Amino acid sequence: MNSTRFATATDGVAVRYITEDEFPRWKAAVQVGFLRPPADAADRMRHVPYSPGRLLGAFDGDRCVGTARGFPSAITVPGGAVLPADAIANVAVLPTHRRRGLLTRMMRRELAGAAERGEPVAILVAAEAGVYGRFGFGPATRLSGYRIAVPRAGGIRLPEAARRGRVELVDTETAARVGPGVHDAFRRRQPGAVPRPPAWWRTDTGVLRHPLRHTPEPFRAVYRDAGGTPTGLLTYRVEEAWEGGLPASRLVVLDLVTADWTASAALWHHCLSVDWVTTVVADNVAPDDPLPLLLGDPRAARATEVDCDFLWLRILDVPAALTARRYPVPGRVVIEVEDRSGHAAGRFALESPPDGAARCDRADGERADLRLDVSVLGSLYLGGETLARLEAAGLVEELRPGALGRADPLLRTPLRPWCPDGF
Numbered sequence: 149m150n151s152t153r154f155a156t157a158t159d160g161v162a163v164r165y166i167t168e169d170e171f172p173r174w175k176a177a178v179q180v181g182f183l184r185p186p187a188d189a190a191d192r193m194r195h196v197p198y199s200p201g202r203l204l205g206a207f208d209g210d211r212c213v214g215t216a217r218g219f220p221s222a223i224t225v226p227g228g229a230v231l232p233a234d235a236i237a238n239v240a241v242l243p244t245h246r247r248r249g250l251l252t253r254m255m256r257r258e259l260a261g262a263a264e265r266g267e268p269v270a271i272l273v274a275a276e277a278g279v280y281g282r283f284g285f286g287p288a289t290r291l292s293g294y295r296i297a298v299p300r301a302g303g304i305r306l307p308e309a310a311r312r313g314r315v316e317l318v319d320t321e322t323a324a325r326v327g328p329g330v331h332d333a334f335r336r337r338q339p340g341a342v343p344r345p346p347a348w349w350r351t352d353t354g355v356l357r358h359p360l361r362h363t364p365e366p367f368r369a370v371y372r373d374a375g376g377t378p379t380g381l382l383t384y385r386v387e388e389a390w391e392g393g394l395p396a397s398r399l400v401v402l403d404l405v406t407a408d409w410t411a412s413a414a415l416w417h418h419c420l421s422v423d424w425v426t427t428v429v430a431d432n433v434a435p436d437d438p439l440p441l442l443l444g445d446p447r448a449a450r451a452t453e454v455d456c457d458f459l460w461l462r463i464l465d466v467p468a469a470l471t472a473r474r475y476p477v478p479g480r481v482v483i484e485v486e487d488r489s490g491h492a493a494g495r496f497a498l499e500s501p502p503d504g505a506a507r508c509d510r511a512d513g514e515r516a517d518l519r520l521d522v523s524v525l526g527s528l529y530l531g532g533e534t535l536a537r538l539e540a541a542g543l544v545e546e547l548r549p550g551a552l553g554r555a556d557p558l559l560r561t562p563l564r565p566w567c568p569d570g571f
């Protein structure tokens with residue numbers, strides 16, 4: 149029988165950091181891996197700088213067939229601490245070279261580098277759910293939104309505090325000026341949020357053109373609190389439509405970040421007050437945003453079809469990560485963490501005293517209360533999942549009777565995590 153022999157991983161594909169002259173080929177490989185024309189690479193990836201020692205490539209001869217990029221970022225954790233994080237993006241292997249272990253080799257290299265640099269966690273936005281669990285990542289935040297039928301909503305209640313400030317439409321220059329400060333205040337209060345690099349604002353406001361984001365130019369509104377400080381920035385477009393002579397336009401929220409819920413309420417009020425708009429669509433709303441409760445009829449806000457995990461988190465240094473978080477009640481639990489790669493494996497005692505900061509230390513000699521994989525700890529860490537639910541799904545093992553009931557309230561959080569920013 150005739151058979152076609154395809155190249156295998158042993159055929160000499162090298163995984164290494166790229167040099168600057170290889171950068172254009174690397175960007176073209178990202179584009180092809182993401183099913184986009186390689187010719188668009190220079191334009192689509194203008195925001196990605198060449199960073200020595202942070203851009204991994206897989207090379208078959210001189211062809212770049214695999215890519216991965218790590219860059220320094222940070223993540224806000226429950227309680228408001230901001231942890232350094234290794235952000236991983238632009239992961240792609242060409243269709244001709246898939247399922248031969250190239251991603252595995254790049255990911256091992258990237259995580260080993262992050263551990264060496266002392267970054268306690270790594271984060272990424274997963275294109276598909278089946279890929280990153282094996283590398284110790286767990287889904288840590290969710291993406292979901294609302295479609296609001298404006299006539300059915302019966303108006304929107306504007307809390308008293310929101311009336312003391314004002315909403316104003318601004319041009320892109322003003323948005324570029326106030327946006328970074330608003331976003332910074334937002335992400336410091338929101339577990340799961342990450343900083344926006346300066347290039348994000350240059351792209352969003354058209355200094356760097358983004359072919360998808362800028363057709364047509366969106367509207368922008370800023371909310372200023374009673375003292376005049378900008379505390380919210382809303383970016384939206386309106387798709388104008390008429391049905392039988394009646395207005396039937398859709399307002400699509402592209403971006404809404406606020407320093408507090410007062411600003412959110414004021415900017416949602418703006419969305420629902422634009423004449424000719426009968427539907428407001430927001431595909432990425434914080435899980436604890438009060439939006440539906442502000443409506444006369446909360447059922448006018450239906451969940452959109454976008455509802456899935458978003459940011460994935462991988463703990464590399466368990467004591468550093470767990471010590472940085474706050475816990476709502478006092479307690480103590482010893483957790484046995486399994487980690488195939490070894491970075492986070494071991495037993496750890498987490499202690500939250502009645503007064504003072506929590507501590508997590510190695511406790512290899514102690515009997516463990518719970519056993520879980522490091523990817524499950526990644527899902528628990530920001531409060532996006534509860535121990536009870538993970539145990540019900542068979543992902544947490546209770547090693548001491550009653551341990552689950554004692555540890556569950558310890559790990560809960562008052563504000564569910566959210567990360568509106570892809571990278």
Ligand SMILES: CC(=O)SCCNC(=O)CCNC(=O)[C@H](O)C(C)(C)COP(=O)(O)OP(=O)(O)OC[C@H]1O[C@@H](n2cnc3c(N)ncnc32)[C@H](O)[C@@H]1OP(=O)(O)O
Binds near residue numbers: 182238241252
């Ligand atoms: C952070 C980001 O950038 S997200 C974007 C990721 N990139 C993409 O989705 C672009 C399109 N896809 C690709 O480029 C590639 O298929 C990748 C990068 C997802 C995987 O690269 P590969 O080199 O094929 O992965 P590799 O061969 O190392 O696979 C490792 C394991 O993951 C599994 N795997 C790989 N891709 C997938 C997938 N999409 N779904 C489920 N399992 C997968 C493999 O079967 C293998 O399993 P095993 O260890 O049990 O044998």
